[in-house]
Each structure stands twice: as C-alpha cells, then as structure tokens.
Amino acid sequence: MTEAIVEPEILEPIIARFNGDPGNLLQILIEAQNALDWLSPATQGFIARSLDLPVTRVAKVVQFYTHLYDTPRGKYRVLFSHNITDRMAGSPALMAHMLKRLKLKRGVVSEDGLVSVGKTSCTGMCDQGPAILVNNRAITKLTLRRIDEICDLIRAKAPLANWPAHYFRVEDNIERADMLLGSAYAPGEALRAAIACGPTGMMAEMRKSNLRGRGGAGFTTAVKWEACRDAPGDERYIVCNADEGEPGTFKDRVLLQSFSERVFEGMAIAGYVTGARKGLVYLRGEYTYLRAPLEAKLSEMRRNRLLGMSICGVPGFDFDIVIHMGAGAYVCGEETALIESLEGKPGHPRIRPPFPVTCGYKNKPTVVNNVETLCKVTEVALHGGLAYAGTGTRQSAGTKIISVSGDVERPGLYEYPFGVRVSQVLEDAGAYDAIAVQISGAAGQCLTPQEFGRRIAFEDVPTSGSFMVFGNNRDLFEAALNYAHFFEHESCGFCTPCRVGSALVARIMEKIHSGHGARYEFNELTRISQLMSTSSHCGLGSAATNALQDIMKKFPTAFDRRLIKRDFEPGFDLDAALARAREVSARDDANAHLDAHLAEGADA
C-alpha cells in the first residue's frame, strides 16, 4: 500500500491541464489526490520535478492543507464535521457508531487500506447536520440508520458515484427571503444595467449605495474598487472569496448553489468598473460538489455572451472567470492568505500593507470580495445606488443574509434589512429557550438574553452571517472548548502568539474540562487572550479568543463549576502517572490512587 509507485500516465495529463504552471501547484495536488487517494513521496517528487520546483515547496503545500494527505488514508475518507452545531445534533455518537461498525480507531486507516474516519472543521452544513464528507463529498442529515447504510456501502466497496443520489442532496432552506433571495432575476439584466451607466457611472452608483463587504470586516466596496482601479498595473484581478470557513456560516453555499449567475455577474461588473479582465473564485474544498454546476453555469454564461470577449457585445469588455479549489484551511478566507493559496502556496497571511488592492494576486491590483457582496452589486446595478441605500440602517445599507443553526425549529437562511433585532431572528426561526447566540462564528461575539434586543448591523452587532443558537440545556463551556480546538487546528502557524497561544489555550481548556483547572488556569486564559488579540499577525489570531472571553465573562458559572477550589494544580496528572505502577503491582484499589490520599490529607 505504501509502495512508492509513480503513475506518470495519471499525473502527466493533470499537470498538462494546468499548463505545468507552479502557480497551479495546489490545484494539481488536489486533482492528483482525487485520482490516487493520497500524495506519496514519489508522487510529490514527480510533481516537483515536472514543475521544476524543490520538493520542499511541494511538501510545504501538502502538509499545510488538512485535506491533502502524505500518508494513505484509504479509498474512502470519511470526515465528520466537528462544528459545535453538528456536535449538538449528535455527531459524536454517530461517529462512535461508525468507528465501532467499521472496527476502526479515529484517524487510523483500516488494515485493508479501505477506509479511515476522522474529524474536520465546520463543513458549512450546519442547518442540515450532522454532516460528513466522504472524499470531499458532503452527506447531510445523518442518522444511525444512514451511518449503517454507509458502512455497508464502504464494506461492499461501492464506488461513490453509485451511492444513492439523495444522500448527497444539499437543501437551500431559505426561510425568509428579501431583496436578494426573494427577487426575480433575468440573466444579463444587471450586467446590461451596469453597461448602461458606463464604468464611471457604475462606480458612482456603488459609492452612493454605501455597500459594505459581507465577509466580516465591512469595508466599503466602492472604496476598495476605486483603489484597485486607480492602482498602477497592467493587469487587475477580481477574486470571489468563497472560502466560507467561519463556523456556522452557510449562506455563500446557497448563493453559489442557486444564485450563482448573480455572483458571476457581480464579478463581471467589478471587472467592468475596475478594468480587471480576469476573475477567480476561491471555492472551499468542502463545497467540491458545487464545482461542476458552477462550471456549467460559467459555460452557459459564455454562450450567452455574459462572460468572455466583448461581453453583451461591448467591444473591449472582456472578462472571464476560473475556479480554484481550497483544501481545508480556514485561514485561507483571510484575503492575503487566500491570494497565497491562489498562487499555489501554503496559506500564510502576507504582511499588510501593501494591501491586495495595490499588490494582490501575482502582485497585481486585486479586489477580494465576499460571495454575498458580489450578489449585492447586481442589486446596485439594477436599482441604483440611492435605492439600495434606502433600506437598512445609516451605516449598514441593504439586506443581510443570516445563517441560523443550532437549537431552533427552522434552521436555514434568513434575509432581513440590516438593523433587525436578534430577538426577531430568534422568534422567526423558532428558538424558544435560547440562553445564548454565537454571532459571526467562533471569532465573533456570544450574546446573552439581555442582549437579544441588539441589532444586526455594523454599528451594533456586526456579522459575517453566522448565528448559532444555544438552548437552555446547553453548556457554553463545551462551545468554548470546541472553538479552542478549532483555532488550535486552524492557526496557520506563521506567528508566535497565534501558533503557540492557540495551542496553550486548547491545553488549558482541556485541563479545566477534565476537572483539573483552578482559578489560575482561568486567569491564564485571559492573559494569553490579551497577547493573541493584540499581537497576532492576522485576524485569525487576533479574533481567536473573542468568543472564549465573552463566554468567560457572561457565563462565569460554566467555568466556575468546573474549577477546582485549590489555587493551582500541576500541569501533569499525578494519579495518571501512577497507572503503570498500578499495572505492574496488579493493584487498582482506592489506596492505589492518589485521590484517596489527598482526601485523607484534606480531612486531617
């Protein structure tokens, strides 16, 4: 199985399809793995030689992305979404069941090399969890019965293509539609409206619209576009950020599944206004199932002259779009890490400035916009900037799509004008006993019922769209522990505070979880959080402990009841260290455990 066989007849066509361009290294590795199930040293060596790269450059990429494997992981690679909402919906029990049925240990390949089962960060199916990925294909709404069926299919070595199609169905679950999700749309209409304004006119509409980015930071889109348009450079790029990795967010998935022509038209309009002729979509690996339909949509748009040369018959308006895949790295949603990844490298965030608008993809001026932002561009084109600015609040124009999941009756997408109260969303989604809402994902804030009167808007509670609801039987400590593991796993490792800090936070949270944490550990969490939030290199590290700090402040009992009353407890477990001695002496009575003696001491 680990035999180093190179398969030139498989690898050569893949490399040729990507023009032997080292910039496409990540794409080549993804396709090579799709064909070969893993990337052996021989495969990596072959690819390195073909692209004339040092093998270290290939190894760096393989080892950075969690969904690329340099050891065999089986023909069937099952990954359970480890997001807190999937866990609340019962994924740990389902995973245990599958491991038992397949007689596997988590993360270890079966002896016959057939299958492995592991965990992965949020797969963006939070409204229809628990979810898994099998070889990057999403399966949602899992039950014990479905798990049994899947185990049977795997044991029978049934090709994934022959599995029942309904397993792979992903629902839109649009529960409340407004401007974007609820309006009729004629292909090409937005593009033609933009062309009618001319590039300068359309930019003026953008400015009037006050549209702000939906990816999280809320940067004014027109300002970004102007900076890119005015930056010196012979080529420009429009990048659509479809990495959607923030736990609990899934609106971009729906937009790409059912509204993709708007996303693409938004990109083309951005190209028209800024002078960019090429667009790139960075699609997270978890959404691989969307790739084929998106490619089909691009072809259709090219046929209808909505993409390609002389779009809508306008000479000189040339714009086309390619799709790049990610491979399991939350940090690649950060725009400079995303650009590194587009260039085929590990996703380490760049030093900023320079910002992408002047020095982005291939060091050319680049606009990076979120999927939803690009859809909103079509609204501005169709209805004009002033009309667009007419809804929402002063600083947050238009509508916002919220991804609601967790303890609600109707999880799914809810689109509202900005300014909607949290309580309204809860009521509409059927959340009757919420004790907390985690807004904007693991990097966002945790709101208590006293704060449910607050409004979703940049001036009050900003959000990239994630809205995870916790009912009154939930333990917020579990959520905080889950986020700590998320950030430890997702830290890119570039900078000291985030790389080491996220690992320390996770260890301390585990210590508290296992009942060995004291007030000292609690205070340590704050100390490390302060360093990470002020001194990290990118937004991942600086926001990594936001939710933790919120939960520590607002739900002190979730921590208190776990803290031991002594001031300090050593980092290692004394009693566990005696396990080997107990084994040798064949004793396991109470007196062979430290606790008995400690209790005695306490009584004395």
Place this chain on the structure above:
Amino acid sequence: MTDIPNTFNLDGEPIRFEPGETILQAALKAGHFIPHLCFSPEFKPHGSCKLCIVVVNNRTGSSCAMKALPGLEVQSDTPDLNHRRRTLLQMLFVEGNHFCPGCEKSGNCKLQALAYDLEMFNDHFTHFFQPREVDASHPDFFLDRNRCINCELCVRASRDVDGKDVFGLAGRGRNSHLVVNSPSGKLGDSTFAKGDKAAEVCPVGALLPKGQGFKKPIGARLYDNAPISQSFGVKEEV
C-alpha cells in the same frame, strides 16, 4: 511631534530614517535597540516572531515590517510591550526543547540573550515536549529541530543569497517544522555547504557547525558581558 522631515519619535527620542526604511531598520541604525528574532538587516522582513512589536497610534504592529513615516510616535520600551515580549519568549521556550546548559550556542544565542535582557525568569507555561527530529547527516553541520524557532532566516538565506532553496517551513499551526530539500529529506543529501549564507544566520542553536565545541568558553561569549540591547551590532565570531 517632531517637525524635522524623515524623523520619527521612538519612546520620545527622534530617529532619522531614509525613505523606505522600516521602523526597526532605522532604529537599529540609529543605535536604538528593539528586540527582534526573525529580522536580519540582510534579508527581507518576515514578521513572524512578533518580538519587534511596537505601538503606533494605539495600534500594535511589527516594527520590522512597518515603514517609518515622518512624525510617527512609536512606543517600544514600555512595561506593557516588554511584558508581551516576555510572554512571547516563554511561548518559544515551551514550544521547543531548549536545554541551554548543554547547548553550544549558549551565550551566543539571540533567544537566550533576549530572555536575559527582558528578565524572563522562568518558562511559565507547561512545556509541549514535542518530539522533534535531529539531523546529523551532514559532514559539517547539525540540524537540531528541538531548538528551531521557525524564524525562516535560513530559508531566506538559502533561497535569496545562496540560490539553493535548501530549507522550507512545512506543516501548519504547531506542527510547523523545518524541512530540507533533498531526496531523503536529510541535510547530508542536500546541496547545503558550510560556506553558505544559510550556515551563519540561525539566531539559535538549531543549525550548528560540527567539529567544534566550546572553542570560546562560556563567560567570554557574545552576550555574556553586555546584554543584547547594548551589543546588538556585534557579530558572533565563527
């Protein structure tokens, strides 16, 4: 505020700079020390260790990567920043496996020197005790990853000066580690040679020459007599 063009204030002292220089470059040239590990004047800034953090307009930034601008008010030697730096050093110490008394670099090591200078008296955090690979395959050099702090100075030196691309940093998060570009992944199989720039840039004891031990006795080494903040221009003799 200073009104002299091409001058900024560092902890209240005016520092002159050439346009295009970073805050750290200008400060070091002017004889003012800002702690740093992943920066060397000979290479492009990297911005990963974060020891060089300063506060400008209430915002923290890496002085090795921030361009100097006229009139900036830069804070560096403050209790808060030094406290943060101390914590960063403690993080580096618990992440790797540093046993200074047995290390040939002791006394010449920037990590150790900064720890002394910033009065880091203990490691504070629980050690990771991560197993890390030692590579003794090269005739002239050791690569002891236990002491590597991921600064990528050797990576940059080998790529940008030696034109060899011998090193790379692979993995993610706390699994980040140095890899060597050779068929076996061993230094001995690579094109690395003792005259390389990459052979002299490691700030710690991760890349060390073989065949010599304690030629210069402890006590007479680079940072033994003057703290790094006062001897930072001086080069280690090899």
